[in-house]
Amino acid sequence: MxxxxxxxxxxxxxxxxxxxxxxGATVFAVDKAQELLDPTIADIEAAGGRCFGLVADLTESAQTDPIIATVVQRFGRLDGVANVAGGTRAEEWMKLEETPTSSFRATLNLNLEYVFRICRDAAAFMIKNKTGGSLVNVGSISALTSAPYHAPYGAAKSGISALTRTMANEWMHHGIRANTVSPGAVATERVMSRATNPADGGAAAAPAVKFTSVDALGHTIVFLLSDLASGISGQNIVVDSGISSAYCLGSVGLGTLAKNP
Ligand SMILES: NC(=O)c1ccc[n+]([C@@H]2O[C@H](COP(=O)([O-])OP(=O)(O)OC[C@H]3O[C@@H](n4cnc5c(N)ncnc54)[C@H](O)[C@@H]3O)[C@@H](O)[C@H]2O)c1
Structure with missing residues (x-):
């Protein structure tokens, strides 16, 4: 599971x-609305797989805290976790000196705090039941160097890789591995609709960007969850088709792909 x-x-x-x-694994899927869960559950079932869904707003502790207990009560086991939910919030793109505290907190809440809660509770179950397991948390190349005009997101994703390294260290003797997967520019529906929208300034930037497929990210996460990665823990695996070897979403003073407000 x-x-x-x-x-x-x-x-x-x-x-x-x-x-x-x-x-071949059963998936327990969490998202903030049933209409976000249903298409993925339908895809999996149409392909002969098994997927169960739960609606929860991961920014609300009252909805996040019961998730691991729900999985365990219903299925009696938990082999791994992939914390993928997150992203930049449209409201946070601005100069750091103008960023409101509420915006900083909201981004950290969406991108960092729930990951702590889910991994803490998953590990507590795995330790108590001596099962071990694999945890994969999604970071970003925005955490590698700097995150111009989206500082809260860069800070949150840096927190992901720091927190995940500590998980790997504290829990290695319990058979729990923990790794970060850091995407670059990924060809998701959301990103591609923005990248091709001239009103967003994306159309000009899009041809310069090397996009990575969602499946390339998914394959890396599946690998890290599997026993094929039994020797890998505490690592930050960058999956960006090489773009961070040249730049990291641009930086102030060097010409930037990030939106300069
Ligand atoms: N797309 C990229 O280019 C890119 C680059 C770097 C990092 N990332 C990271 O990859 C991860 C996935 O991004 P994506 O591009 O696939 O985005 P996406 O918007 O397609 O997926 C994000 C998922 O999180 C869910 N979600 C958002 N807020 C939630 C909440 N409060 N409660 C429950 N679920 C919630 C969404 O419904 C959605 O299913 C994110 O952590 C993002 O920061 C993406």
Missing amino acids: ILVCGVARGGIGGATARLIAAA
Whole structure:
């Protein structure tokens, strides 16, 4: 049983859930609305896989905290977790010196805090039951160098890789592995609709960007969840088709792909 948080059909989580099911595991999918869960569940079932869904807003602790207990009560086991939900919030793209505290907190809440809660509770179950398991948390190349005009997101995703390294260290003797997967520019439905929308300034930038497929991210996550990756823990695997070897979404003063407000 693999828990996947954030499974919208056109995103990384939807691809991940489909690939996990195709590899033979049962998926327990969490998203904020039933209409986001249904298409991915339908895809998996149409391909002969098994997927169960739960609606929860991961930014609300009252909805996040019961998730692991729900999985365990219903299925009696939990082998791994992929925390994919997250993303930049449209409201946060601005100069750092103008960023309101409320915006900073909202981005950290969406991208970092729920990951702590889910992994803490998953590990507590795995430790108590001596099962071990694999945790994969999705970061971003925005955490590698700097995150111009989206500083809260860069800070949250840096937090993901730091937190995940500590998970790997504290829990290695319990057979729990923990890794970060950091995407570059991914060809999700959301990103591609923005990248081709001239009103967003995306059309000009899009040809310069090397996009990575959602399946490329999903395959990496499935690998890390599987026993094929039994020796890998505490790592940050960048899956960006090479773009961070040249730049990281641009930086102030060097010409930037990030939106300069
Ligand atoms: N797409 C990219 O280019 C890119 C680049 C770097 C990092 N990432 C990271 O990859 C992950 C997936 O991004 P994506 O591009 O597939 O985005 P997406 O918007 O397609 O998927 C995000 C998922 O999270 C879910 N979600 C959002 N808020 C939620 C909430 N409050 N409660 C429950 N579920 C919620 C969404 O419904 C959706 O299923 C994110 O963590 C994002 O930060 C994406």
